[in-house]
Amino acid sequence: MERSASLVEQLEKMTDPRRGESVYPLVNILFMTICAVIAGADDYVAIAKFANTKKEWFAKFLDMSAGVPSHDRFNAILNAIDPEEFEPVLLAWITQLHKITGGQVIAIDGKTLRRSFDHATGKAAIHMVSAWATANHISLGQTVVDAKSNEITAIPKLLEMIDVSGGLVTIDAMGCQTEIAAKIVKEGADYCLAVKGNQPTLHEGIKAFFLDHIEDNFARIEVAEHHTNETGHGRIDERSYYLCEVPDDLPDAGRWKDLCAIGVSINNTQRRKGDEIAVRYYILNKLIDGESFAGAVRDHWGIENSCHWQLDVTFGEDQCRIRKGHGDENFSTLRRTALSLLKQEKTAKCGVKNKRLTAGWDDDYMEKVVFSR
Numbered sequence: 227m228e229r230s231a232s233l234v235e236q237l238e239k240m241t242d243p244r245r246g247e248s249v250y251p252l253v254n255i256l257f258m259t260i261c262a263v264i265a266g267a268d269d270y271v272a273i274a275k276f277a278n279t280k281k282e283w284f285a286k287f288l289d290m291s292a293g294v295p296s297h298d299r300f301n302a303i304l305n306a307i308d309p310e311e312f313e314p315v316l317l318a319w320i321t322q323l324h325k326i327t328g329g330q331v332i333a334i335d336g337k338t339l340r341r342s343f344d345h346a347t348g349k350a351a352i353h354m355v356s357a358w359a360t361a362n363h364i365s366l367g368q369t370v371v372d373a374k375s376n377e378i379t380a381i382p383k384l385l386e387m388i389d390v391s392g393g394l395v396t397i398d399a400m401g402c403q404t405e406i407a408a409k410i411v412k413e414g415a416d417y418c419l420a421v422k423g424n425q426p427t428l429h430e431g432i433k434a435f436f437l438d439h440i441e442d443n444f445a446r447i448e449v450a451e452h453h454t455n456e457t458g459h460g461r462i463d464e465r466s467y468y469l470c471e472v473p474d475d476l477p478d479a480g481r482w483k484d485l486c487a488i489g490v491s492i493n494n495t496q497r498r499k500g501d502e503i504a505v506r507y508y509i510l511n512k513l514i515d516g517e518s519f520a521g522a523v524r525d526h527w528g529i530e531n532s533c534h535w536q537l538d539v540t541f542g543e544d545q546c547r548i549r550k551g552h553g554d555e556n557f558s559t560l561r562r563t564a565l566s567l568l569k570q571e572k573t574a575k576c577g578v579k580n581k582r583l584t585a586g587w588d589d590d591y592m593e594k595v596v597f598s599r
Contacts, residue, residue, distance in 0.1 A: 233257065233596065234287060236319040243306035250295045254288045255303050260316075263557075264564040264595055265586030268541065270297040270304070276586070283589045305551030309370075313559045314387070317367055320566055330361040331522050332393040332415070333529035334384065334401060336377045354558060355380045357388050358529040363569035365562035366390075370555055377401060382409045390415040394512070396526035399424055407511070408483040416512040418489075418522045431477040432507045436468065436490045444468070452516035462496040467520040471513060484511040491523050536565055540579045571595045 234253055242252045261284075262276040274297040277284065284290055295303075336355045355377050356368040367388040369380050377400050385395075385406075391414030397406065399422035410417040421429050439447055450469040455462070469489040472479055479485055489508040494501060508523070541561045568581045571594055576584070585592045 233319055236315055239315055241308065241311060243303065243308070249292050250299060251289065251292070252303070254284075254290070254292075255295060255300060257288060258284060258294070259300060259304065260560060260563065261585075261592060261596060263560045264567060264582065265592065266582045270301040273297065273300050280589070283592075301553070304556050305553040307552060307556055309552050309555040309559060312556055313367060316559060316563045317365075317388070320364060320563065329392055329394070330359055331418075331525040332366065332390050332395050333358045333360055333526045334381060334395060334397045335526075335529045336380075336400070354555075355384050356529065356562070357384060357390070359393075360525040360529070364566045368558065368562065378403055378406070381406050385409050385413050394418055394522055396420075396522055398526070402509070404481050404483070407485075407509075411483045411511060416510065418508055418510045418519075418526075421507045421509055425478070428476075428478040428482075428509070429507060431479075432488050432490070432509070435470075435473060435476065435488065436507070439470070440468075444470075447471075450514070450516040450519065452520040454520070460497065464494040464496070465520070466492045467516055467523065468492075469510070469514065469516060469519045482509060482511075485509055486511055487513045489519050489523075491520070536578055540577075540582070541565065567595050567598075570598065 234257065237253045237256045240252055240256065242248065244252075258277040259273055261280070262273040265276055267273045267276050274294060277294040281290055281294060334355065334357050354368045354370055357366040358364075359366050367384060369384045369387060381397065381401050382405065390410065393415045394417070395410045395415050396418045397420070399420045402419040402421050402425055407417050407419060421432060423429055439449070444451075447470055452467045454465045456465075457463075467489065469487055472485055472488055476488065487510040489510060491504075491506045491508070493504045495504070506523070508519075510519075514522075541564070564582075565578065568578050568585075571581065573594060574581050574584055574591065581595070585595050
């Protein structure tokens with residue numbers, strides 16, 4: 227019961243948003259909600275129904291003398307809880323159970339919760355910026371992009387919330403900003419940032435450099451490179467990755483904190499309908515080998531495939547219509563927490579969807595997921 231106690235202790239740190247004496251302890255409501263979301267509950271009615279069917283199991287960990295709240299109580303309390311307090315509490319618990327691998331790729335990317343808009347109140351759909359530990363498959367944290375702002379201002383805020391020290395932070399071109407690069411270095415991490423047209427001088431300089439040296443197969447300079455060839459789904463993917471030290475004459479290089487390497491990835495996809503070539507450029511503050519650079523580029527999309535895609539397909543995030551108060555943000559945190567825990571559970575040889583179903587059916591399996599037993 228030690229790990230179950232640690233979760234209860236973590237949840238007891240939460241500030242109760244209710245005034246006066248409450249019938250249902252806050253820790254009960256939060257613990258029930260976490261387990262219900264893991265088991266497949268996607269709204270407050272489902273949470274209340276799940277909790278009612280599992281009262282005896284919950285009594286192993288909680289004082290259930292007051293019974294189970296109605297779905298309206300779950301709704302009101304999840305709407306009122308401060309998300310900036312709730313998420314760090316859950317994150318601290320997850321990182322206790324699952325140690326983050328040092329030196330791994332930490333992918334940062336944004337995602338809009340499309341059904342979180344509310345015509346009645348004029349509330350816009352919320353856009354979240356998330357950090358995903360690609361080796362551990364753990365959500366490290368997220369923050370809401372302010373309605374009058376964008377990801378450029380949200381990313382530094384996220385970097386202050388989470389521990390990225392010792393990691394390699396990857397961000398797409400939106401986050402390729404001098405202030406963000408400096409912030410990553412300040413937080414004790416390295417960066418690998420995609421470069422596109424929003425940094426035109428730097429982009430054109432890197433593009434010209436690689437076009438020049440690819441012509442003679444890098445005969446005049448040292449290069450770290452890596453190549454892969456994959457076949458499947460009716461196509462052939464040939465990928466090449468090249469990384470070089472920053473040339474002395476690279477335009478705009480002086481603005482970037484500790485910039486020491488530039489890279490390019492070239493993906494040639496062959497299909498029956500024809501070939502497609504995608505070329506992407508990168509800047510790094512650390513000179514790494516070709517295979518590590520290729521891994522960083524590929525791992526960045528782990529946040530799309532392992533996190534965002536799963537949240538939409540398995541958890542129905544894009545279709546979720548929870549939008550009142552802080553409910554949308556808190557439910558987003560709950561989904562990411564559930565996804566992290568389900569991905570960490572390795573005994574069930576099935577996908578996340580079937581792990582959710584199994585957790586709802588099998589109390590022993592739920593304990594494996596929640597307490598990492």
